[in-house]
Amino acid sequence: MLSLQGEARFNRRAVKVAEAQRRVLEAVQPLPPETAALWRCGGRYLAQSCEATVDWPPFARAGMDGYAVHAADTAQATAEQPAVLRVTGTVAAGQVYAGTVQPGTAVRIMTGAAVPAGADAVVMLEQTAEAAEPGAQAVLVKAPAVPGQNVAPRGEEFRCGAVIARPGTRLGPGHIAHLGTFGYAEVQVHRRPRVAIFATGTELLPVGAPLAPGRIRDSNSAMIAALVESCGGEAIPLGHIADDPAAVSLALEAALDEADAVITTGGVSVGDYDVMAVIMRNLRGAAATRAGAEDPEGAAHDLLGAVVREGAQLELPGQGAVPRGAGHGLLFDKVAMRPGSPTSAAMVNGKPLWALSGNPGACHVGFELFVRPALRRMQGSSSPLHRTVNARLGAAVRKGSPHDRYVRAVLGERDGLWTAELLAFNKSSMMASLPEANALVRIPAGPEGAEAGAEVTALLLGPLHE
Incomplete structure (x- = not known):
């Protein structure tokens, strides 16, 4: 097999990690929103602003099982000399008491029930005892209550119209609880990116295959798929491909047609058969001369096709990166970091292509630094970088x-x-x-x-x- 790389393999210019991240995050854009059932939105990124549709709570709400009372009626109550109040009714959660709590009376109330008109406190059940009054039920209150005790006033947590979640918020269980409370059965979230993944390397075997001399299993593809799913993407594993420029280029074209983004692992360094390094270098040199093409999609595919047509004889002009917004071209092909300095990224027809190292440690670092933030950005994240x-x-x-x-x-x-x-x-x-x-x-x-x-x-x- 002929060497795929000449002296051009050493002409890569390293950029700092922060600069590489900036280029990727500027190049990708959030995917269009879609409507999803609320219960399916955990971990998704919100594409709309959501407001409280009512005050919350929407009524004065009992925080304890007990009795709704006038606090003033219990001011002198002690365990030895409890206040005696006549019980005029009961109200459970989901019910509304029709009457008004008059001085000297109490209403039995359950947690979450609307506090009846006239009452300004709830005495917890443990601070009361039943009392026998001639012809009527009564309760003994053994401790003084104060106005507002065990009562959540209307609007204590949210006022109607208050923003409860903003675009770009990653929805966790707490957000889902808020949205359900205010009637959002469906919400607009950004579409999950579909990410095609394949490895290059003649030495690779399927994960389920027995080992052979000089061969290793393709564990990187499975690791990358798990990483993609962990940050909200939909992984499309495409297996592994030998170090054949034509096969790899055709696989890239097919992957870019099917997916929103593509990740490769392997073949990105300065080795004689590192086919992804050749393809990324082709994108660096040729894209600058084609950025003004009338058919950007066709131009992008031509960039990959050039590797198929010219193979090992490919010599590529130019050193500059394609201007942002051109839709295709190299973003970087070397990063000033260890491990994973050959990590590369490009845009092809407006879709990101990452070429990660074949070394598992470097592959993992490259994903975390440059792929995860971009996939989060594609889902609308307002803070895509790592904490x-x-x-x-x-x-x-x-x-x-x-x-x-x-x-x-x-x-x-x-x-x-x-x-x-x-x-x-x-x-x-x-x-x-x-x-x-x-x-x-x-x-x-x-x-x-x-x-x-x-x-x-x-x-x-x-x-x-x-």
Whole structure:
């Protein structure tokens, strides 16, 4: 097999992580909204503003089982000398008491029921006892009540018209509870992005296949699919493809026709057979000359087709990135970071294409830094980047690096401060520590690493990152 790459493989210009994130987030746009049943909207991003449709609570509401009373009638009540009140009725949740609570009387009331007119307090059942009055039921109140006691006034939580959720909000169970309370049986949410995924590499086998000499199973595709689903996308796994430029280019064209975004893993570095590096370099050079084409979709497919037609002889002009908004072209093909510096991204016919490393550790970092924020942006997120916290390193990092490093870690708390314990097996090609990691710790570039106790930035992963 001929080498796919010449000297052009070394002409990649690294951009900082923040700049690469900016380019991706500026290039993608939220997908159109769709109407979904409220119970299906957990984890989705809201595409409309939602307001309280009534005051909440909509009436003065009892917070306890007990008796609705005039607080003044109980002012002198004690356990030894309780106030005696005549009981004139009962009101349960969902009912409305027809009368008015007069001085010297009480109404038996259940939690959540509307407090009758005339009453200004609810005495909890445990502070009362039944009393026998000639010809009438009575209650003994053994402690004084104050106005408003155990009563939620109308509008205490929300006033009619108050905003309860804004566009871009990721809907959790609490939001769903609010929306259901105010009658939103359906809401507008952004469509989930459909993400095609495939791996490149002649060495790859299906996950279910027995190992063979020199071969490994394609675990990256399954990992990426799980990552896509974890941030709200719909994964479309397309398997693995050998290091064949024609096959990979055709697979990319088909994937871009079917999906809203495409992620590949493998073949992105400077190796002789790294086909994705050639394709991304083609997008970098050729797109600039075709950005003004009358048919952007056709031009985008031509960029991929050029690899099929010219294969290993492909030499590509130009070094500049395509202007934002052109709809196709390279965003970056090298990032100043470890691991995963060859991580690349492009836009093809307005759809994002990410070429991630084939090394599992680097693949994971590339997804978290550049894919997850973009997929969240495509779903309308108002804050697509990871949450970060400052943490103290639990142990020293002795080795320096010319670029910032993103190291898998377990984040915990000690003496009220976040601490970051770096995990073993943290090299780009290693995967043993992937399940344990709940953070990526950024170790700044420098010749000497970082000392134990040094303050570092930690990007939160898993349940912590939202």
